[in-house]
Amino acid sequence: MYKVVLCRALHPTAMAMLAARTDIEVQVLTDQFRGPPMQKELAASIAGADGIMVGLEKVGEDLLVLGDRLRVISRFGVGFDTLDISACTRRGVTVGVVNGANDLSVAEHAMMLMLTTARRTLEMDASVRAGTWMVQAGRRMHELSERRVLVVGYGRIGTRVARLCAAFGMTVMVHDPAFPTPRIAADGHIPAPDLMAAVAEADVVTLHCPLYEQTRHMVDAVFLARMKPTAWLINTARGGLVDEAALAAALANGTIEAAGVDVLVTEPPVPDNPLFKLPNVVLSPHNAAAPLECYAKMSRRAVLNLIEYFDGKLDPGYTVNPEALGRNA
Secondary structure, eight states: OEEEEESSOOOHHHHHHHHTOTTEEEEESOSOSSSSOOHHHHHHHOTTOSEEEESSOOBOHHHHTTOTTOOEEEESSSOOTTBOHHHHHHTTOEEEOOTTTSHHHHHHHHHHHHHHHHHTHHHHHHHHHHTOOSOOSSSOOOOSTTOEEEEEOOSHHHHHHHHHHHHTTOEEEEEOTTSOHHHHHHTTOEEOOSHHHHHHHOSEEEEOOOOOTTTTTOBOHHHHHHSOTTOEEEEOSOGGGBOHHHHHHHHHHTSSSEEEESOOSSSSOOTTOGGGGOTTEEEOOSOTTOSHHHHHHHHHHHHHHHHHHHTTOOOGGGBSOGGGGTSOO
């Protein structure tokens, strides 16, 4: 009998997959889909668990030592910056992610932030509700067509965003040191191996790369100063990619025109976050992957990572550390 601890209840179709297995005992820490990380509850429940499913809960050496039987962690998402992957690998714990399940939703959300920024949607909505009908002051609205967008990160989400931007008539530049430039060109986009040179040419910079120590605060004051004063920054990746203080200053003093942000460094954020006071930033609560369809797909993949691990057939492509499986990705 395998014991599995889920930090949160999943979509009913995924819970049914677990219920169909007579060899898996399931413990759910909360039936609330959203909320603060269940850190203390997970620490109290991990002993004896063969597998766990985590959201934004942190998994480090201090938690792993409590998991005497732990062999697999399924992350409800594709990012893994809250997990100590090296520690997991040393202990033989495989870390699975839901690659492919949230690509479409996040790409659509990035486009939504671009369009909302371009058309000042939130300000116009507030104006209509206030009875003033149309905002006459402030920055002008824009079309996306013919604007030059720099897609930073050309993975599963970045490739979708690039195609959607091209469909809107945008000129697409792509920066990703891990991706062959001939392939980027073959996809019909402009390879941009020199990031800072491309930043200076872009009307929109949209981030789709993981958070590592090498990418932490990659968007800093120097990066922002290289952007056009009419440019926008879009971030649906990770808050830590951006120096928030530098971004707030750049938006306030006109270094860049606007931003659309789905992710913050501290989540939930502190009330005095300087971005909250600025009219030229659109904020969403890290919910790019929240649509019901995406929730269902992510839930099923998160459960499959656990089930397929126990059955000895987990595809290494869904893992962060395939070496823990003894196989190559």
